[in-house]
Amino acid sequence: MYSEKVIDHFTNPRNVGEIENADGIGQVGNAKCGDIMRISLVVEEDVIKDIKFKTFGCGAAVATSSMVTEMVKGKTLDEALQVTNAAVAEALDGLPETKLHCSNLAADAVHAAIKDYMEKKTKI
Amino acid sequence: MKRIYLDHSATTPVDPQVAELMMTYFTEYYGNPSSVHYFGRQVRKALDNAREQVASLIGANPKEITFTSGGTEADNLAIQGAARARLKKGNHLITSAIEHHAVLDTFKYLKNNGYEITILPVDEEGLIRLEDVRDAIRPETILISIMHANNEVGAIQPVEEVGKIAREKGILFHVDAVQSLGKLDIDVNKMNVDLLTISSHKIYGPKGVGALYIRNGVRISPLVFGGSQERKIRSGTENAPGIIGFGKACELAGQRMHEENKELVRMRDKLLNGILNSIEDVKVNGPRGDKRLANNVNISIQFIEGESLLLSLDMIGIAGSSGSACTSGSLDPSHVLLAMGLTHEVAHGSLRLSLGRQNTDEEIDFVLQELPKIVQRLRDMSPLYHAANS
Numbered sequence: 401m402y403s404e405k406v407i408d409h410f411t412n413p414r415n416v417g418e419i420e421n422a423d424g425i426g427q428v429g430n431a432k433c434g435d436i437m438r439i440s441l442v443v444e445e446d447v448i449k450d451i452k453f454k455t456f457g458c459g460a461a462v463a464t465s466s467m468v469t470e471m472v473k474g475k476t477l478d479e480a481l482q483v484t485n486a487a488v489a490e491a492l493d494g495l496p497e498t499k500l501h502c503s504n505l506a507a508d509a510v511h512a513a514i515k516d517y518m519e520k521k522t523k524i
Numbered sequence: 525m526k527r528i529y530l531d532h533s534a535t536t537p538v539d540p541q542v543a544e545l546m547m548t549y550f551t552e553y554y555g556n557p558s559s560v561h562y563f564g565r566q567v568r569k570a571l572d573n574a575r576e577q578v579a580s581l582i583g584a585n586p587k588e589i590t591f592t593s594g595g596t597e598a599d600n601l602a603i604q605g606a607a608r609a610r611l612k613k614g615n616h617l618i619t620s621a622i623e624h625h626a627v628l629d630t631f632k633y634l635k636n637n638g639y640e641i642t643i644l645p646v647d648e649e650g651l652i653r654l655e656d657v658r659d660a661i662r663p664e665t666i667l668i669s670i671m672h673a674n675n676e677v678g679a680i681q682p683v684e685e686v687g688k689i690a691r692e693k694g695i696l697f698h699v700d701a702v703q704s705l706g707k708l709d710i711d712v713n714k715m716n717v718d719l720l721t722i723s724s725h726k727i728y729g730p731k732g733v734g735a736l737y738i739r740n741g742v743r744i745s746p747l748v749f750g751g752s753q754e755r756k757i758r759s760g761t762e763n764a765p766g767i768i769g770f771g772k773a774c775e776l777a778g779q780r781m782h783e784e785n786k787e788l789v790r791m792r793d794k795l796l797n798g799i800l801n802s803i804e805d806v807k808v809n810g811p812r813g814d815k816r817l818a819n820n821v822n823i824s825i826q827f828i829e830g831e832s833l834l835l836s837l838d839m840i841g842i843a844g845s846s847g848s849a850c851t852s853g854s855l856d857p858s859h860v861l862l863a864m865g866l867t868h869e870v871a872h873g874s875l876r877l878s879l880g881r882q883n884t885d886e887e888i889d890f891v892l893q894e895l896p897k898i899v900q901r902l903r904d905m906s907p908l909y910h911a912a913n914s
Contacts, residue, residue, distance in 0.1 A: 407835075410832070410835060411839060413905065416904070416905050418910060427907065434829065434857075434868075434872055435829070436907050436908065437907075438907040438910075454905055454906060454907040454910055455905055455906070455907070456827065456828065456829055456906045456907055456908045456909075457829050457832065458829055458830075458831035458832055458835075459831055459832055459835045461829070461832075462832060462905065
């Protein structure tokens with residue numbers, strides 16, 4: 401059902417945690433639907449210098465969260481905003497059809513964190 | 525890696541005695557039981573014996589047993605068959621919210637085809653209330669269908685009392701006994717049952733075989749036409765090796781059930797109490813003690829999701845089950861847990877561990893040693909746990 405990459409990222413998730421005093425925080429999903437992803441990131445000169453995630457969800461949810469943090473770390477905000485949920489799924493060698501709509505929210509969480517950063521920056 | 529199987533409510537391994545007997549009927553006695561020649565007669569004799577073995581385990585007459593392809597078909601045959609046969613008497617049917625989908629989806633199908641249905645609620649332990657049954661009955665009610673024991677939380681329903689109510693009102697009573705067969709004493713007469721569904725693979729028999737008990741004198745319409753097998757109620761050449769295996773499994777279950785139950789209760793309580801003593805924020809789903817199947821543990825571990833838990837357990841060799849939405853392909857978690865009043869968040873974190881005759885204390889100890897570590901790892905990853913503890 402899951403690819404080896406999904407199992408790898410589920411078993412050894414990268415960048416788990418929460419950054420204190422993060423520049424941007426994004427949370428998507430809800431517990432009723434099933435999955436919640438929370439991304440916190442640090443931005444320096446428009447580049448994502450550090451990123452961590454916390455996820456309540458199934459194996460696919462954990463794996464997509466882990467994968468997206470790897471994909472956007474070190475990228476500019478514009479580049480990170482180009483990363484889509486489909487690209488995350490592709491990077492994991494695909495997800496089961498039933499998981500695509502409910503568990504692959506990781507890119508949305510990153511985008512929400514970037515949006516949060518931009519809003520805070522604008523207020524300053 | 526040693527594998528530990530704790531999903532016996534899903535299915536059980538075939539007992540070696542059953543498998544050995546079945547093999548004979550694949551290769552040596554392979555005749556069509558409807559044939560009049562020697563080859564057919566040998567199989568017919570074995571089928572008759574199996575029918576007696578199955579009937580004996582539920583206190584029925586062998587003539588009241590109709591073999592099917594499993595529990596789902598038996599549920600469909602009972603409910604659709606009764607609804608069609610009794611349409612002139614009425615079009616209202618009653619069931620409960622925690623039934624297996626084989627029952628609930630059949631009810632929905634009938635609703636879409638002009639029948640009226642009432643789905644009874646359950647209390648927080650997953651038990652129906654008799655007053656709800658009485659209140660739901662109308663003059664046009666023709667069938668009540670209530671499961672004996674719930675497959676997810678092991679709740680044992682008051683079917684004998686429901687049967688009395690149905691009998692007094694002249695309403696047919698169907699019981700889905702797939703999970704209780706071989707675990708609880710079943711006496712179709714004492715339980716006032718008219719139709720009773722059972723399945724082979726839950727009691728160490730083969731998959732793809734089940735039976736419907738139909739009380740003598742009760743008329744139901746068939747779903748399948750084209751042959752005269754099973755008194756024309758279920759046409760089609762019988763799955764002879766499967767049925768014969770089912771018969772043997774019933775015989776063995778009758779011999780072993782009471783001793784096995786004592787051991788299962790001991791291990792179930794050891795497992796459940798061990799989990800409750802080592803992990804915080806765990807909710808037990810379903811009743812405790814005598815109102816629960818001997819082999820069933822169902823818990824909700826807060827702040828984590830069921831499929832992640834199952835995957836993590838599987839990676840160290842432990843096979844369980846979950847009511848999580850992610851294991852079912854739908855967005856909603858278990859309909860049973862939601863009917864019992866659990867929130868989506870709590871229901872998503874449910875874990876069912878169902879014991880069987882091969883499980884050992886050593887296996888339970890291993891689960892109790894490893895589960896807390898997995899839960900902590902997943903909670904450390906969970907924003908819900910973070911929020912609750914910050």
